[in-house]
Amino acid sequence: MTVASALPQDTQDIVRNLQANCERPFDDALAMPPGVYTSAGFLALEQERIFKKEWLCVGRASALPNAGDYLTTTIADQPIVVLRGEDRSIRAMSNVCLHRMSVLLEGRGNVRRIVCPYHAWNYALDGALRAAPLMERQAGFCKAHYRLPQIRTEVWQGWVYVTLNEDAPAVAQQLAELSALIDDYGMASYVETFYEEHTWNTNWKLLAENFMESYHLPMLHRATVGPHSKLEEMECPPGLPAFNYHWITKEASLPIGNAHPDNTRLAGHWRRTTALLAVYPSHFITLTPGYFWYLVLQPVGTDRVHIRFGGGLAPEFIADPQAADHMRALKTLLDDVNAEDRRGVEAVFRGVQAPLARPGHLSHLERPNYDFARYLAARLVT
Structure with missing residues (x-):
């Protein structure tokens, strides 16, 4: 294994130090080097190679007991909403409006529709666009072409996990x-x-x-x-x-x-x-x-x-x-x-x-x- 040469030199050095310590047998192992905790470059690498690619827990499924119950999170700059649909399934979607790209929902709560706080475009609980005020005047607009992008989500032992990685094993x-x-x-x-x-x-x-x-x-x-x-x-x-x-x-x-x-x-x-x-x-x-x-x-x-x-x-x-x-x-x-x-x-x-x-x-x-x-x-x- 090698450390990518495109990384800043100080980040490369921290990763190499971490790798060298991990190659020591456990009975001679050391704590991780300080730069692992203090380097902005190391954190950027974690965001790119870990948080963008792994399954991340967002909470308990039981926190979303009713249709329309939701919670929000952000993974690597991507706002996400996780909610219970009318079909009782839990799904995750992009939490960004498909019009002018406002964040849609904040925190936790319950909604019957996902309504954009900026221009009131609103979406069903499955992400399909249901209404867009006055947009029928635009000949090029077709409501059926709009649906919030879906994000992989799974429930394990009562926990809800999401990932941006389509190839991650279940x-x-x-x-x-x-x-x-x-x-x-x-x-x-x-x-x-x-x-x-x-x-x-x-x-x-x-x-x-x-x-x-x-x-x-x-x-x-x-x-x-x-x-x-x-x-x-x-x-x-x-x-x-x-x-x-x-x-x-x-x-x-x-x-x-x-x-x-x-x-x-x-x-x-x-x-x-x-x-x-x-x-x-x-x-x-x-x-x-x-x-x-x-x-x-x-x-x-x-x-x-x-x-x-x-x-x-x-x-x-x-x-x-x-x-x-x-x-x-x-x-x-x-x-x-x-x-x-x-x-x-x-x-x-x-x-x-x-x-x-x-x-x-x-x-x-x-x-x-x-x-x-x-x-x-x-x-x-x-």
């Missing part, structure tokens, strides 16, 4: 091994009970790496989940091409972290085992027998990351008479954990910019970070 195909590992949890049936969006002042990969490894739990999270985290009991097996994962088997800090008495899907130690899942490049899930929470990351420059943050409960806890209390307890815990994580990853970003910053050796519990680095190198080196 999500279910790429994540078949992950499905086999976690099927007994029944993640598709978990119910989202909260959703928020945030922007933190750090590089997206620092937050990704923070999620992937549990080495930091006893220290960074010493006021929350740290005391319940026994490093000696954690398992960090080698990752696979599209994802990495690790397990934590423990008595949970919240009752909902272990399986509900009515849960018949899980047996033995699995009733108290948490799976931490990193679906490349930017979807991260903590899956416990009783609840889940997730992050979907999108870089906004080298120094900021947009975060889709949500979570919810397994169906047995949703049906429990104490469901409302469980929801409040979960959200309170996660808000505290997120505050600790934010302080941690923003401090690391300040550190990687230092002239004397140097990456050190990874611990055996940071195997997911090593696998993530190798994923990045494989996509960025041609």
Whole structure:
């Protein structure tokens, strides 16, 4: 594999340094070089070779229960709307009007028609143009010739993914091994009970790496989940091409972290085992027998990351008479954990910019970070 010579020299050097580290055996591996996090050229390469080509999660299908429910996102400068159609299917389309190219919808909501805020051209939920005020006066205009471009979308385990790449293998195909590992949890049936969006002042990969490894739990999270985290009991097996994962088997800090008495899907130690899942490049899930929470990351420059943050409960806890209390307890815990994580990853970003910053050796519990680095190198080196 070679680094494209058309890249700026400093970007080539960063990619080569990353590649060289990934060629080291894991027991001698180092953290990624600082330029991976601070270089605008490296981020531009990520946008071109990763975000434009990979499947990217945009949230839970259950967040779109009704016809006309929608959410919006942007991938590599392409605004996208994902919505539930009148036929109950979930589809993704360009979120740009076919007239004067205004963005159509913002945020999340529900619509009966997609109406352009600029000139009121409006589209059906399948993207077909239904009305264009006064355009019948133009002989060259034909309404039937206008339909919003469709974008590939798939639902896997209750998650909605989109991609701009027509040649990308199906999500279910790429994540078949992950499905086999976690099927007994029944993640598709978990119910989202909260959703928020945030922007933190750090590089997206620092937050990704923070999620992937549990080495930091006893220290960074010493006021929350740290005391319940026994490093000696954690398992960090080698990752696979599209994802990495690790397990934590423990008595949970919240009752909902272990399986509900009515849960018949899980047996033995699995009733108290948490799976931490990193679906490349930017979807991260903590899956416990009783609840889940997730992050979907999108870089906004080298120094900021947009975060889709949500979570919810397994169906047995949703049906429990104490469901409302469980929801409040979960959200309170996660808000505290997120505050600790934010302080941690923003401090690391300040550190990687230092002239004397140097990456050190990874611990055996940071195997997911090593696998993530190798994923990045494989996509960025041609």
